[in-house]
Amino acid sequence: MGHMNITEFILLGLFSDEDAKVACFVLFTLCYVAILSGNLLILLTIRGSHLSEQPMYFFLSYLSFMDVCFTSTVGPKLITDLLAQRKTISYNSCMAQMFYAHFFGATEIFILVAMAYDRYAAICRPLHYMIIMSRQMCYGLLVASIIGAFVHSIMQVLIIVELPFCGPNQIDHYFCDVFPLLKLACTDTRLWSIVIISSTGVLSILTFVALVISYIIILSTLRTHSIQGRRKALSTCGSHITVVFMFFLPLIFTYVPMADSVSHDKVFALFYTMIAPMFNPLIYTLRNADMKNAMRKVWCWDRLLNSKIILFLPAISLMHCLKR
Secondary structure (H helix, E strand, O other): OOOEOOOEEEEOOOOOOHHHHHHHHHHHHHHHHHHHHHHHHHHHHHHHOHHHHOHHHHHHHHHHHHHHHHHHHHHHHHHHHHHOOOOEEEHHHHHHHHHHHHHHHHHHHHHHHHHHHHHHHHHHOHHHHHHHOOHHHHHHHHHHHHHHHHHHHHHHHHHHHOOOEOOOOEEOOOOOOHHHHHHHOOOOOHHHHHHHHHHHHHHHHHHHHHHHHHHHHHHHHHOOOOHHHHHHHHHHHHHHHHHHHHHHHHHHHHHOOOOOOHHHHHHHHHHHHHHHHHHHHHHHHHOOHHHHHHHHHHHOHHHHHHOHHHHHHHHHHHHHHHHO
């Protein structure tokens, strides 16, 4: 480990306005609950229905799981810090938070790429789809996503761990990230900044460009399809494209420096840590007939009555009584 004198950092958080903190505490708590419940609902619906056999939903269930993990790395600390007097984080916790944020975030990026590849195979190579997107292929892409994300995250942590921290320990952010930490190091970090911009920044841009190109190819192929086929394909691709834009644009703005813009970085980071994960379940369910049908089947009464949830019926009937 590098030369380390500082044992803890102070997170300056989103802003210093005291009055806004309570309102934001309530708002972010609601966001976090929405993220957990929305993504877990998708995860359990897919796992509990025949949708899990389809590659697209196989990836979607893991995307939802990553959303939950990713937001949980940052969300709870952001929320509790809004009301805390001293917003400290130990050196080790800081490194762990940075590793997990990058790990889950990068896994999510790679899963979005796998989903784009799946849509490409389904729409542009329909006759070979079942062979191309076999179960082995799905697991292969998932494992590759996890390994790629692990390598990416461990690189970020190794860079920071080697730096000396001896002076100011105030991080101008609400979670431990690479750029705010580089600013605190007691050494010249310009070279490392370039390394990180060229790894994370270029990774985000290349992935984004690859995804956009893949969707352009998909949409141009759709012209040959029937109107009904076109509509169905557009609805699934539409939701993917929305998620990709919501996740990638703030990410690119954060890791590809426009100027010295850390204050903006915090706002952009809010997008991919809290706002995008909250909208993902809505985007994927509202525009998707298969998902809606699966939800009806998985969560409806006839299924509930035959299952172990009969144990909860007294509580449910009590609620009905109270309503009257």
